Amino acid sequence: MRVRSRCPNCRADRLLPGRDAAGTPVRRDCAGIPRDFFCDRCGFEGLLLGGRLCERCTLADTLGRLLNDGTGRVAPALQPLITALLETDRPKSRLIWLRNPNVARLLRGLATGTIPLTHDGLHQESPWRTVAHLRDLLMDSGVLPRVDRQFMLYQRWLTERFAVIEDPEHRRRLEHFVTWHQMRCLRSKAEKGPLGHSQISQAKQEITQAGAFLAWLADRDRTIEHCQQADLDAWHTEKPATRRPAQTFLRWCLTSPLPEGGGFLRLAP
Template sequence: MTATPLTCDGCGREGRRYRRGLCGACALTEDLQAVLDDGHGSIRPELLPLFEGMRQMDNPRAGVSWLRRPHVAEMLRILASPDTAITHETVDAMMPWRSAAYLRDLLMHHGVLPAVDRHLLLFKRWLAEWLAGIDDVEHRRLLERFATWHLLRKLRTIANRQPLGMKRNQDARRVLVQAAAFLTWLDDHNTRLDRCTQADLDAWHATAFLARRSAQAFLRWCMATGHMPKLAIPTRSTLNPAPISQRQRLALIRKALSDQSTPDRDRVIALLVLLYAQPISRILRLTLDDLMHDGDQVLLRLGDPPSPVPEPFAGLLLDYTQTRPNTTTATNRDSRWLFPGRRGGQPLDPTTIQSRLSKLGILAGPGRSAAIRQLVLQTPAPVVARMLGYDADTATRLATAAGSPWSRYAPGDHEQ
């Protein structure tokens, strides 16, 4: 029987044909077989998990478009060669680095490469390139020692416990950039690091204090290791951002619940900030397993015990879980993240969602401060802390500052 225009010549399934009579899935399979060929007409065995994972993606056309990029096809051909070791070091050498990072995420997600914190790898790659651009040999050597023995050691320790996330990556870079700026400032003022005075340190901090504060970890390390005299590092109060008013908070909650022109993902994240005082970094680590049911009651595990989710937020949250973005490609097809990102096995990037919330008139810091302030006014601080995953002492201090009638509440069993 002759195939109709709605029947794939490859698999025989009905559906729109993509090219030469093939559906999108068969076209993607054909392209994958071409770029992953080991030179003998077969796919390199180590890459079979990647092949199987990609060809089953719900949006095969996205995969075909990705493979059409010349540098992507070249990177995959390199890995397909039996002469190439499939290691993190091999991917490190690939360019452009953003495409290599995306490929690495896919390889880790499908088990081809062992899982390593992607932000630790990105920082190490950035560090090597950044150090190579520093002309002053002494500065470069000192900054490399500081990065190796202080920053990288700290990042590795954190990565062994939990994902680093983009913020820690960016913070570590900011420390080094400001450290280099301090060394350059000393040179411009004809001063050596080992002869830096308190007046020098104060003068450097006098302008752009908030930016230059990032260098303080470097300054403390230099003092502890004898590279500079022990001096007093200038400090300024850095209080939590002022909370928005309760009226503003309620208006934003109503908008997030009712504004159907805003993507459900953004509305859900906004409500987690405004109702449950959750930081963006913690929200993005939530998984589908943190969403639970107790009869008709929807619960969300933010602490212990889980927090109830009232209507209409419960309905919005459940609807969102059925339409989560970024689950139609090979990167996060079976993701358990509540907010899956575009990179393999990774949740949504915090910088992206902060930008989207800002466009809605929601600043995460002030919104979260307003929420936690209101919550500790209504409920004992230790109870709020347990349910929302806050430190008990922090919640108690916030309750005292807010004038909470529960500020003297003693946690424990009050039913005896």
């Protein structure tokens, strides 16, 4: 039902759903097939689904239902997404994608406003692969501004990472470092070109090892305000290669005020 070419019998360029005596695909009239395969809405000749609609018209109806803003119409801000999805050469693949319950949930949420139509709004949703693909579609269709993909994935990683840090003071210090140092650096690099995996991997290691250092200090009944040079020496001596990424955080603490007026980190000899 998807073979379209010039019929070897009548030379018409049409759908070839039948077979002749030799088994060659031919037009329905040439094969003696009584029914037609024209969409009752748009007239396209092809595979018909429910209501004798083609795959593209079925896709349009499905999107219309999922992106209903609650008033019986498609959310205006999401109309460009529908337009882009309907321009696909393979509407069947989009119909299969829409059967994913997570896709349907995300689209309904964006249409009704329960999920903010922003990068930050999507940032709170899961599963991340489904969200990442939808985000790409929203950017490609102009619904959302384009941002660096690696940068967005890193932001999601940070959310998950901070969620498992039990000490609120440690989390606050790391968030301060991310906001005033890491994000500024990554945004500056992203403006010059797409971020690479290695750059994001380095940023993750900085946070992981900085958090590990704060926890290590706590186990020694110390805080970073009372950190001594001997503490740094002991920390790096144990696993020098693994713990080296924490140096970025420590250097930043030495030159930047600690959050909420905590002053600068001063290392006691």
